[in-house]
Amino acid sequence: MSLSISEWTMANDIECSHLTASNSSFPRHTHDEYVISANLTGTEEIWLHGKTELVRGGEITIYNPATIQSSLFGEDKVEFLSVHIPQSLLRQVSVDHNLRSDHCAPVLKEGVLNNPALFSALCHYKRTLNDDDQEQNLLWLLGALLEEPAREQEQSQRPVQLALDFMREHLTRKIHLDTLAQVSGLSKFHFVRLFRQHIGMPPLQYHMQLRLLEARNQLRKNDNALDVAIRLGFYDQSHFINTFRKMMGITPHHYSLSLNASQPMSQALTR
Structure with a gap:
């Protein structure tokens, strides 16, 4: 047993x-x-x-x-x-x-x-x-x-779209769930469920994905990782590094190094 x-x-x-x-x-x-x-x-x-x-x-x-x-x-x-x-x-x-x-x-x-x-x-x-x-x-x-009872509630895409627009306009700071629910016009309960249904992941995680994608774009421009972290509202560099690595599988510093190392080859291919 x-x-x-x-x-x-x-x-x-x-x-x-x-x-x-x-x-x-x-x-x-x-x-x-x-x-x-x-x-x-x-x-x-x-x-x-x-x-x-x-x-x-x-x-x-x-x-x-x-x-x-x-x-x-x-x-x-x-x-x-x-x-x-x-x-x-x-x-x-x-x-x-x-x-x-x-x-x-x-x-x-x-x-x-x-x-x-x-x-x-x-x-x-x-x-x-x-x-x-x-x-x-x-x-x-x-x-x-x-x-089952929640299925009777509003299933429109509009509340989700309002939240997505707000997320994209606020990439430089962490957003609270109460704020996103208020923007969508729904309670937190219905907002989380509707957002997950349409997008496939929870809203706060999705907003973090958007912030990290913006970080990647800025790193591609050879911006300094610390400057990027500060610009996007991460409370310290280690938090930025750990979060970026969790998503990308690589630190921001090594990501930048990898891009720089591959740049000459890319330039040669375009000539």
Whole structure:
């Protein structure tokens, strides 16, 4: 029997766990929170509402508060992530963003779901718990979880375009999520979900991409890396270097050196 907890943390009042299991089980039990799990590898057998179902890699399980369920793990190792979301949090989000008018906690569709958007959002939320942009990752997760009622909301491209225009006009500083939501005319909840839907990545990360692309353009002009960092509003050079390297796989200094080294060859080819 093997049940291993790789990590168990709490952020935003949400408990997050990363577990592996084989030849083990969770007997019938309940929780007072919503429990959403992403099965990374292996096959889990669950019991829910008198029926058994298999949960395979890439699938999601959802349990409402007070639901009775159990899990069984065979010889092959099963790895999964779980979040425990308080009823009060989901109820408040639903009320604040006009998803419900009765001030009751939502009842989610339970059981095994093949929902790539929710799977991706859960994995991303768990992976980025220590990031500065934690709030938008939580909103993305909750938006994916409440996708069905949220689908009735405005799906126009215009709010996203307004935010994109604002981002491109403000490459010299970090922009806050509240500002972008205000520019788009949406709540933060709906803005993060709509932006992710249209662009494919969270808004703050996308704005950082735009700033780094501008940094690359300036480095191509032989601008000094420190000058570029200051001009684009990075709070120190090491932050600029680490962020640039994370995106490009190379430091700004070595990027400039590489360009300069290849320039004579490029000039020779154009003669």
